[in-house]
Amino acid sequence: MRINPRFTNKLVHIGLNLQAFFTVGILVIIVAIICFKGFPYVNFEFIFAYPQDMGRIGGIFPSIAGTIFLVLLSILLATPLGVGTAIFLTEYTKESVFTKIIRFGVESLAGIPSILYGLFGFIFFVIKLKMGWSLLAGVLTITIMILPTIIRTSEEAIKAVPRNLRIVSYSLSATKWETVTKVVLPSAIPGILTGIMLSVGRAVGETAAVIFTMGSSLRLPTSLFDSGRTMAVHFYILAREGISMEKAYGTALVLVVSILLINILAYYLMNKAISRYS
Amino acid sequence: MTNNPIRKERFVKWVLVVFALSSLLFLFLIFMFIFFEGLPLFHKVGLKNIILGFKWAPTKGFFGIFPMIVSSFLVTFGALVIGAPMGLSCAIYLSEYSGKKMKMFLKPALELLAGIPSVVYGFLGVVYIVPIVRDHIGGSGFSLLATSIILGIMILPTIISISFDSIMSVPKTYREGSLAMGATKWQTIYKVILPAARSGILASFILGMGRAIGETMAVIMIAGNALKIPSSILDPLRTLTGNIALELAYATGDHRLGLFSTGVVLLVIIMILNYIANFGIKRRT
Amino acid sequence: MIMDIKIAIRRLRVTFSKNEILKGVTVDVYKNTITGFMGPSGSGKSSLISIINRMIDFEDNVRIEGEVRIDGQSILDGGHDNVELRRRVGTVFAVPIPLPRSIYENIAYGPRLKGIGDRATLHYIVEDSLKKAFLWDEVKDRLGISALKLSGGQQQRLCLARTLALKPEIILLDEPCSGLDPISTAKIEDALSELKKDITIILVSNNTKQIARITDFAAFFYLGELIEYDATEKLFTTPSMKKTEDYIQGKFG
Numbered sequence: 009m010r011i012n013p014r015f016t017n018k019l020v021h022i023g024l025n026l027q028a029f030f031t032v033g034i035l036v037i038i039v040a041i042i043c044f045k046g047f048p049y050v051n052f053e054f055i056f057a058y059p060q061d062m063g064r065i066g067g068i069f070p071s072i073a074g075t076i077f078l079v080l081l082s083i084l085l086a087t088p089l090g091v092g093t094a095i096f097l098t099e100y101t102k103e104s105v106f107t108k109i110i111r112f113g114v115e116s117l118a119g120i121p122s123i124l125y126g127l128f129g130f131i132f133f134v135i136k137l138k139m140g141w142s143l144l145a146g147v148l149t150i151t152i153m154i155l156p157t158i159i160r161t162s163e164e165a166i167k168a169v170p171r172n173l174r175i176v177s178y179s180l181s182a183t184k185w186e187t188v189t190k191v192v193l194p195s196a197i198p199g200i201l202t203g204i205m206l207s208v209g210r211a212v213g214e215t216a217a218v219i220f221t222m223g224s225s226l227r228l229p230t231s232l233f234d235s236g237r238t239m240a241v242h243f244y245i246l247a248r249e250g251i252s253m254e255k256a257y258g259t260a261l262v263l264v265v266s267i268l269l270i271n272i273l274a275y276y277l278m279n280k281a282i283s284r285y286s
Numbered sequence: 287m288t289n290n291p292i293r294k295e296r297f298v299k300w301v302l303v304v305f306a307l308s309s310l311l312f313l314f315l316i317f318m319f320i321f322f323e324g325l326p327l328f329h330k331v332g333l334k335n336i337i338l339g340f341k342w343a344p345t346k347g348f349f350g351i352f353p354m355i356v357s358s359f360l361v362t363f364g365a366l367v368i369g370a371p372m373g374l375s376c377a378i379y380l381s382e383y384s385g386k387k388m389k390m391f392l393k394p395a396l397e398l399l400a401g402i403p404s405v406v407y408g409f410l411g412v413v414y415i416v417p418i419v420r421d422h423i424g425g426s427g428f429s430l431l432a433t434s435i436i437l438g439i440m441i442l443p444t445i446i447s448i449s450f451d452s453i454m455s456v457p458k459t460y461r462e463g464s465l466a467m468g469a470t471k472w473q474t475i476y477k478v479i480l481p482a483a484r485s486g487i488l489a490s491f492i493l494g495m496g497r498a499i500g501e502t503m504a505v506i507m508i509a510g511n512a513l514k515i516p517s518s519i520l521d522p523l524r525t526l527t528g529n530i531a532l533e534l535a536y537a538t539g540d541h542r543l544g545l546f547s548t549g550v551v552l553l554v555i556i557m558i559l560n561y562i563a564n565f566g567i568k569r570r571t
Numbered sequence: 572m573i574m575d576i577k578i579a580i581r582r583l584r585v586t587f588s589k590n591e592i593l594k595g596v597t598v599d600v601y602k603n604t605i606t607g608f609m610g611p612s613g614s615g616k617s618s619l620i621s622i623i624n625r626m627i628d629f630e631d632n633v634r635i636e637g638e639v640r641i642d643g644q645s646i647l648d649g650g651h652d653n654v655e656l657r658r659r660v661g662t663v664f665a666v667p668i669p670l671p672r673s674i675y676e677n678i679a680y681g682p683r684l685k686g687i688g689d690r691a692t693l694h695y696i697v698e699d700s701l702k703k704a705f706l707w708d709e710v711k712d713r714l715g716i717s718a719l720k721l722s723g724g725q726q727q728r729l730c731l732a733r734t735l736a737l738k739p740e741i742i743l744l745d746e747p748c749s750g751l752d753p754i755s756t757a758k759i760e761d762a763l764s765e766l767k768k769d770i771t772i773i774l775v776s777n778n779t780k781q782i783a784r785i786t787d788f789a790a791f792f793y794l795g796e797l798i799e800y801d802a803t804e805k806l807f808t809t810p811s812m813k814k815t816e817d818y819i820q821g822k823f824g
Contacts, residue, residue, distance in 0.1 A: 013470045013472070013473055014470060016470070016472055017470040017471055017472040017473070020472040021383060021471070021472075023375070024375050024376075024378060024379040024383055025379065025383070027372060027375040027376060027379060028375075028376050028379040028380065028384070028392060030372075031372060031376050031396060031399075031442060031446075032392060032395050032396065034399065034439055034442075035395060035396070035398055035399050035402075038399075038402060038406070038410060041410065041414075042406070088305070089305050089308055092301070092302050092305035092306070093302070093305050093306040093308070093309060095302055096299075096302035096303060096305060096306040097306065100299055100302055100303075102631075109310065110306050110307070110309060110310060113309045113310040113313045114309050115560065115564060116313050116557070116560065117309060117312060117313055117316075119496055119556055119557070119559075119560035120316065120500075120553070120556065121496075121497075121499075121500020121501070121502065121527065121552070121556060122500070122502065123500065123502040123527045123530055123531055123549075123552075124316070124320065124500070124549055124552065124553055124556075125316075126530075126531075126534070127320060127530055127534065127545070127546065127549045128315070128316045128319055128320055130534060131319050131320070131323055131546070132315060132319045136319070152312045152316075155308075155309060155312070156309070159309065172664075172666075172668045173668065173670060173671070175626065175629065175664075175668075176664070176668045176670060176730075177670070177680075178626065178629065178657065179624065179626060179657060179661070179662040179664075179734075180657070180661075180680055180681040180684065180733065180734070180737065181654050181655075181657040181658040181681060181684055181685070181737060182654075182680075182684050183291050183294075183295050183654055184295060184298075185294065185295055185298045186684055190680070190684075191670060194671075195671060209401050210401075212403075213401065213402070213403025213404070213405075213406075214403070215403065215404065215405045215502075215503045216404075216502040216503055216527075216531055219535075220534055220535065240403050240405055243405055243406075243409070244405045244408075244503060247405070247408075247409045247412070247507070248507060256409065260406055260409065263403060263406070264402065264403075264406060267401050267402070267403065268398060268401065270401075271397075271398055271401040272394075272398075275394045275397070291654060292652070
């Protein structure tokens with residue numbers, strides 16, 4: 009028996025509609041659970057107080073600070089490296105075997121799972137370079153991990169700057185570097201910031217690569233060679249070792265809300281970058 | 287200008303070359319150190335005894351990771367069984383059915399799923415999915431099934447965004463041609479658009495697999511981490527990533543080398559998957 | 572009257588991939604004149620000026636043979652400085668392309684690259700350049716607004732002013748009025764006629780009436796060859812080549 013194609017068509021339409029909303033529903037449910045369960049435990053003291061008794065009592069201030077230190081330092085290192093690579097690939101060279109090899113390297117880095125970054129960071133930075141579990145080892149590992157994202161988004165952003173603007177700049181006697189810094193980069197900044205914000209989001213939520221390089225000390229890191237823990241690591245330990253469900257939910261709330269805000273900011277910047285030339 | 291502009295240009299160019307080479311250097315270092323630590327054990331214990339060995343008791347000289355390799359693939363396929371149809375239908379809906387305003391809302395919302403940290407997925411899996419499986423289906427709940435469900439959700443953003451791009455890159459004329467011949471929208475999608483976007487969609491599945499097989503924190507929280515090949519979807523299991531993450535903090539000597547051997551196997555699998563996926567994406571464009 | 576030669580072009584041959592765009596062209600451009608390069612599209616006139624400012628370097632697979640000298644100095648050998656050259660040779664493109672910044676910053680872009688940072692000097696240069704491009708009166712109260720907010724005709728005068736801010740010896744204009752209304756066109760033509768006192772101007776155009784109106788010398792190119800080159804008045808009244816006559820009369824082009 010043949011089913012009427014118009015009927016199938018209608019059915020598929022309804023099915024796909026439901027599917028899409030179901031998927032968005034998952035996001036909404038995740039965020040809702042975290043918000044409702046975590047909300048009662050998050051207050052001024054939770055954010056600014058030091059934890060006691062493994063985190064059973066008190067706040068999560070050292071892990072918030074640890075997250076900020078780790079992410080800021082990684083971004084500080086990865087941004088010049090990544091944007092510089094993107095500038096090289098787009099402005100300073102033509103497509104060749106050399107650029108193909110570099111692109112292959114970037115793609116491969118992007119595909120490596122975070123546990124292998126953790127494994128590498130552990131053996132190279134922590135053990136071989138004798139940094140121990142430290143903020144520095146964490147920063148260097150995360151820098152390498154977020155580099156591909158920054159390179160790719162910066163490259164897209166730089167490529168989107170109209171060629172005409174470069175031509176005009178050259179015709180006004182600018183050198184290549186002057187053209188890049190005065191015309192190309194200012195126009196590409198929203199796109200580059202998008203990549204940076206997405207990387208920040210990834211670094212904030214990262215656990216596997218951080219726990220084996222930065223360690224999980226509950227103390228506030230005061231030097232590059234101190235161990236420390238990020239919110240994600242703190243949350244993982246609270247939840248996995250069953251230390252405190254309340255504190256775990258509270259930490260999850262702070263973690264998820266900051267990541268969502270960072271990502272929403274990233275998409276806002278991306279839309280701004282897209283609307284710039286269309 | 288402070289100094290000679292031509293010399294300055296040359297200097298800038300060399301700095302940028304060094305920056306660009308840094309990515310290659312990092313890739314090289316990662317491979318070198320993981321292989322450097324991981325390969326000696328293959329030599330000492332034997333490739334076969336590691337890759338096909340069933341027993342993992344590293345302090346007693348047994349380094350078999352065959353059950354973990356199988357488990358890694360099982361959770362990956364499980365994730366694909368759940369994530370692929372969901373992800374592809376979302377991509378089709380976004381590209382073919384949703385209005386412009388809806389798209390502006392849905393696409394970023396779906397991509398935000400990618401931003402949720404994997405520890406949060408793992409935690410919610412433990413608190414909600416594991417008990418549901420335990421109470422309504424059976425077993426301890428820490429299982430292939432629960433892990434597959436969580437991983438299936440986690441790979442959705444990858445599958446959606448890459449499938450979406452490949453469906454959008456099918457030329458408009460294909461659509462118009464088919465609709466003009468009296469095909470319904472669904473017939474057009476099913477018979478014309480999906481075949482045309484095939485290689486990109488496959489690439490999205492393979493990249494999703496890459497994400498699932500490399501996933502760690504969520505998996506160790508939900509999978510139960512038992513050292514055997516699961517015989518049903520309700521059995522617990524331990525993946526390659528889980529093996530590394532669970533034991534790295536305290537492993538020493540050959541035990542630690544065994545974890546790097548696990549890393550070598552994982553790295554090789556990931557590289558093959560990425561290579562295949564990139565091939566699929568390049569063929570599309 | 573003996574005139575100084577500003578730009579001497581000898582046996583210039585330009586090949587893009589395998590296409591010969593210019594087939595051995597020899598022209599002298601005289602100092603402080605407006606010289607028109609005209610011809611149908613594909614005649615090579617635009618490629619010719621992109622050699623004079625070496626903007627052709629941004630194209631791929633180009634081969635250049637022959638000689639181009641400005642004030643007797645070759646600009647084709649490796650020894651000279653393209654950045655310095657583009658300070659001396661300004662360019663106005665067919666489509667106005669303002670940089671995405673304010674009117675003021677558009678004009679100040681070139682001087683700042685030269686290292687001029689002093690506010691008073693910059694103010695003077697901006698005002699002077701805008702006046703010379705006949706744009707000052709229209710924008711003097713809103714120098715801070717984005718240059719993209721100006722009309723097409725104003726944008727093109729802004730581009731002229733931006734070039735003037737570098738105090739160039741030569742200005743190349745590549746069909747600068749092709750998209751403009753008659754009033755803006757007239758303003759640009761008036762500006763050029765004033766500017767030639769100090770500056771050598773080359774105007775590439777497919778608009779023979781414009782060439783006849785404002786140039787002192789005119790060259791007619793066809794398929795990469797220079798067909799005829801003479802004082803504008805002579806070329807337009809008694810052309811020596813049949814092809815030139817046909818082109819001027821609008822039989823093709």
